[in-house]
Amino acid sequence: MITFKEAYQKVLAHPIDLGTENVSLLNSLNRILAEDIYADRDFPPFDRATKDGVAIQFSDFVNNGHSFKIEGVAAAGVIQQVLKDKNNCLEVMTGAVVPLHCDTVVMYEHITIEGGKVTINEKVNKGQNIHYQGSDEKVGALLLSKGKKISPAEIGVMATVGKVTVKIKGNPKICTIATGNELVEVNETPRPHQIRKSNMLTIESALLSSKIEASSLHLLDDKKEIERELEKALQDNDVLLLSGGVSKGKFDFIPEVMESLGVEKVFHRVLQRPGKPFWFGIHHKMKTVIFSFPGNPVSTFANYHLYFLAWLQTSWQLPLDNSYIKLSAAIKITQPLTRFIQVSTEVKEGMFWATPVVENGSGDLTSLAKADGFICLEPRNKEYEVGEAVPFVKTR
Amino acid sequence: MITFKEAYQKVLAHPIDLGTENVSLLNSLNRILAEDIYADRDFPPFDRATKDGVAIQFSDFVNNGHSFKIEGVAAAGVIQQVLKDKNNCLEVMTGAVVPLHCDTVVMYEHITIEGGKVTINEKVNKGQNIHYQGSDEKVGALLLSKGKKISPAEIGVMATVGKVTVKIKGNPKICTIATGNELVEVNETPRPHQIRKSNMLTIESALLSSKIEASSLHLLDDKKEIERELEKALQDNDVLLLSGGVSKGKFDFIPEVMESLGVEKVFHRVLQRPGKPFWFGIHHKMKTVIFSFPGNPVSTFANYHLYFLAWLQTSWQLPLDNSYIKLSAAIKITQPLTRFIQVSTEVKEGMFWATPVVENGSGDLTSLAKADGFICLEPRNKEYEVGEAVPFVKTR
Structure with missing residues (x-):
């Protein structure tokens, strides 16, 4: 088994060209x-009036009680107007081109208009209320x-x-694949030993949040069917995201079938919880990358966010998001497993706090809805302390 | 003119029923x-095996080197199997119903299978590896x-x-309305005195980010056309979001036309920057709410996030988001205007920092792409200090 850090680096070492x-x-x-x-x-593309008022040519007499005769109006959306006499003014509207021979705009609030003449009531600064071209x-x-x-x-x-x-x-072409005979559709009533498919719908909607529309498949625990369907899926997609079928069970055919179809296993099993049986491979000829997540809902969700999204960023040639969050409770992480712990988050006074969510193991689907993300803690002898900043991956 | 706080409260006092x-x-x-x-x-809906291995009935002899004959296999997705003889075991797969008369699961990693017989190599605890029903x-x-x-x-x-x-x-039915003769479509080449429409496309895409598909209109500075189009828009929508046409210009017909169409002006002009000429009204009979934002891009964007999104949360009967962020630079805000300042943000060691964006006034559209949100600062005598937490509204 390899460590989380090793597994993470191996995943990031296999980006694909997603084009445009x-x-x-x-x-x-x-x-x-x-x-x-x-x-x-x-x-802006022209000297633009930023206030409604009058446009003038600034002179020494402006601040000495001079009155300006109104020559006309410069509206927004018409070609540049021309001030004919520098002793006059033009009314000008916000967004209009400042008229030729004008260099200053005085807003209506600062003038009085009487008998076609404008009197300025406040001190004017040359060049005011103009948003200059460029x-x-x-x-x-x-x-x-x-x-x-x-x-x-x-x-x-x-x-x-x-x-x-x-x-x-470009987006990768993705197929999400649920495995297992125990799964029935959301619109079916499960028999006592069955459960509804939810894992891959969670992943499908997570992909939709990243604006990726994925296709989906459900594979029964039948080796021949798995072979047939996976071969087609490998051909048709850039990425396969699977959930289940990678543990030690008698019907966990995925690793075996993948290898028989020419997929190179990059690793299987990681020193992490949840998601220890995570299997990752690549089909070099078909250029397909395969993330085969363990079937527990918390495992699938954690591994999708920690590995797949980082892989996607890398394939898009974008820097990875390195967020840290403060712990509101002390946590001890013993050797040898890296832990992904569901947390709810809160921003208080500009500080970003994480509180672990009470959950009942990695099969506890309902716990996902209580969490805002995962903190990722390496095992160490020293306890993680209250207020310590730790790596965080958000999930909503 | 009213203060930002007054205006904000007045907007929130006019939620509408958005249904389901x-x-x-x-x-x-x-x-x-x-x-x-x-x-x-x-x-889970049944006692569920959480490991691949064997299911046994726990007895005192289990940890004494006892060997178990394998009676059969309990796979996931099949009805509950029955252990016939408590000295035997059944192979069991992750996700399967724990067989009747079994109460403990031992994983493959901890057993040896030889000649149809299982020997357990590790200490077993009664009830282990079962995810219990409920x-x-x-x-x-x-x-x-x-x-x-x-x-x-x-x-x-x-x-x-x-x-x-x-x-x-339910989502409100919204029409976004751009006003002004200076605006041309995105696919047109503007003449020197024209600019392309961008403000309301920004707002349309912001609405799309909230999963709201809005319709759009462009009104020229023609009072008759504005009357005709606004009357129809008031009838057809729950909310009108307008940009421009609310200042003191000769062609700023919006407030006047709104009132002639029976819209009650709740307020016009707020002691804030950007967005001082913001006009807000409600048509009681048609139950239409009107946000008429000033036309400068930064004004429209700020007022959309500060007022409209808060109004939407309130109409959905949701609590308001009260985020605070730490200032990375000191800022002085003089009386009397509340300021909305564009900031870029960074999370460092679990702390959330805001740095003001260098911008060239509220007409500087390109500055929006440098910012992650607005901080909202009330005027006060004391300078806002480095490290102080201030209200923050994110825009991406």
Whole structure:
């Protein structure tokens, strides 16, 4: 058996090339940008009025009670207007181009208009209330770098520069595979010895949270069927995520069948709890990566988040998320197993706290709904202390 | 003008009834549960073997070198097997029902099998390796409470209890409305005085992140058109989110038209930056709530997150998220404006830090992509200090 750290490194050493996709702007939300985005023009693209009021040409007389005759109106969305006489002004609206021969905007709140004439009631500074062309970004400036996760803010930036279609990192083609004769569909009433499929639906929805639509399979404990179905699944997918069938049971055919189908076993069994029987392999010719998780729901869920998501980040060539969280209770972790412990979390006064969830072993599916993530603790002689920061992987 | 706190309270004082929807299990992901979920049977539903090995009836002779003849195999997914002779054993697989007359499971790693006989090589404890019926949850136990956000873990729990259809809180019907003659579509090449629409695409994608699909409108600065379109929009929607048209400009018709259409202005203008001209109203008869945000991108984005999302939580009858984050730099906030300041965030050693983003005013769209959220600071005489925890609203 290998340690968690060794297993983790071996998983990360097998990324695959996920390529890129082109999608429409809104469909790129929550995906990973695969191109750099540049300013197609200056931002703002013109000297832009930031207040409603009047545009003037600043002179020494401005602050001396001078009145300005209104020549006209510069609205937003029309071409640049021209001030003909520097003793006059133009009304100007927020978002409008500052008129030619004007260099200063005075807002309505600071003026009085009477008989077509404007009197300024507050001190004016030359150049005020103008958002100058190119002052945010110059044409050609790098606005977003590839590798960035696309949130609503990035959608806004890309809309502004006219990105109708966005190049994003590709998703792996994934099949989630439940194994075991004891499983029935969610819409069936299980007989006393049966249970409903839930593990792989949990994983399917976790993938959906990462914007990945996976296919799914259910394999019965029948070696011939497993062979036939796995062979097809290996051909059709980049990644297989399995749950169950990797322990020492008489019907745990997965490792044996995988190897007979040409999958290289990278490792089987890790010094960790939950999820000791985790099996990981790769089919070099078909370029398929196989994560075969133990069937207990907490095991599957922990291993998905700890190994698969880190593998996915690596395949997308993104840095790994290294979060730490403070322990609200002391924990002793004895040799030799690395422990993944479900915790609920709380942010208090800018500090991020984890409290272990009371659970009844790795088969306790209902405990998952009480947790916000896993802390990952290496075995050590010294107790983990209250307030100590430990590695954390969030699950919601 | 009213203060931010007053405005915030007024917005929260106008929730609407969003009802409930029934959706298929996977479609409930990231929505809000609107029913309590109970255990339909004990969890686990039977005494379940947690290891592959042999099931025995524990007796005094077990730890005295006794050998057990194998009567047969109890696989997962078959009805409960029966041990006929208590001197014998049955092979048993993880997930199988522990056979009748057996009370203990010994894993393969701890036994030797030779000539159909099992010898136990390690000390056995009565009852070991069994996940007892009902030990996680008893039939009828409350597993999930209404009001919970549905993450993959909740999908798993609901799958287990056979929830094919899930009752969730309803979404408001929302129209996002961009205003202004200066705006052109994302796929158009703007003329020098024009800009592409980006504000409301940002908001549309933010809504999509909350699993809300909104419709959209673009209103030109034409009072008749605004009247016609807004009247229809008020009828067809629960919420209108507008950007622009609420300042003091000659073409800022929104407040005037809203009131002429029977919308009660709850407030207009708030002592805050960005977003001072924020206008909020309600059409009592049509039960439509109107958030009319100022048109600057940072203003729209801040007010959406600070006001609209809090209003949505309240309409869903959920508690408000009160996050605090530590400041990495000192900030002075002078009277009288509450400030929303864009920050990037970092979790370091279990502490959550905010660093203000360098931005060029509320028109600086590109700054949004540098930020992870807003801190919300009330004006005060004392400087906000490094390490002080301040209210935080995340935007990605």
